Amino acid sequence: MDGFHDLGGVQGFGKVAHAIDTDSYKPVFHEDWEHLAYGLMFLGAAHLGKFSIDEVRHAVERIEFRQHAGTRYYERYVIASATLLVECGVITQEELDAALGAHFQLASPARSGGRPAITGRAPFEVGDRVVVRDEHVAGHIRAPGYVRGRQGVVLHRTTEKWPFPDAIGHGDTSAVHQPTYHVQFEVKDLWGDAADDGFVVVDLFESYLDKAPAGQAAGAPARPSRQPVAA
Structure with missing residues (x-):
């Protein structure tokens, strides 16, 4: 699906702020809470086995445009993981709201059942x-x-x-x-x-x-x- 997450080649956003650390890849996370967001995703995908990482990516894509624009990278994965945990019945919307003390806005419901891969073709070769x-x-x-x-x-x-x-x-x-x-x-x-x-x-x-x-x-x-x- 096309949405706010796929902005490659889109103009008008100015220069992208970035930094290159030539000595190390650390720190992986810029704030202390971000590793918890990352861990939540793998709790649902690996430990509980409730969904795949690609389903998490799809849930990120399902986040409403204005909410997506107003959140940071790992915040979106908290929203996506929470959405899937609700959809899988692990937690309820009411429990999330009670924990937050306000309404927790989940991603929009899926509007597609997906599609199968194309099969029966010869693989492509280097140089093709x-x-x-x-x-x-x-x-x-x-x-x-x-x-x-x-x-x-x-x-x-x-x-x-x-x-x-x-x-x-x-x-x-x-x-x-x-x-x-x-x-x-x-x-x-x-x-x-x-x-x-x-x-x-x-x-x-x-x-x-x-x-x-x-x-x-x-x-x-x-x-x-x-x-x-x-x-």
Whole structure:
């Protein structure tokens, strides 16, 4: 689904504040409470086995736009985990409200049942030119909006396979396992000639990709065939 969480390539937000620590990756968390938010997610996913990490990601996507804009990264995972724990019957809305002393706003209900992976195709190989399927789905999807319909080159295919996010993100434990591909895109093919020279590498599941049509220019988006997907 497309929402506030997927802002890659969107203009008007100014420079992104960031810091690079060349000595260490620590501290992982910037505030003391953040590790508790992270732990809550794995309490539900691993210890209790009530949901998957992809379902947590989908719940983050379901957070109402204004609430999403007014919260920080780990706050969203508290909201998402709490939402799933309520939906799974581990805790109630009333218990959350009582603990908070006010109404705890959960994420919106899911509006999609997800979709299965594409199967029966030969895997892509390193060096293949591929195009990202230009799909807009109502449910969870892990293909960033800014690469959909764009062509890139496969740099790597993982040996490990994982459940297709669009299925497991909706609780489908029978989701087909697929490899992911490191696909390299030219920056100008994504954002036009006003962009700087360079490349962007995106990790994409197999079902998000097709072989690029022979003879089609790299920068030409495959948008005329766009079809909304009822997921």
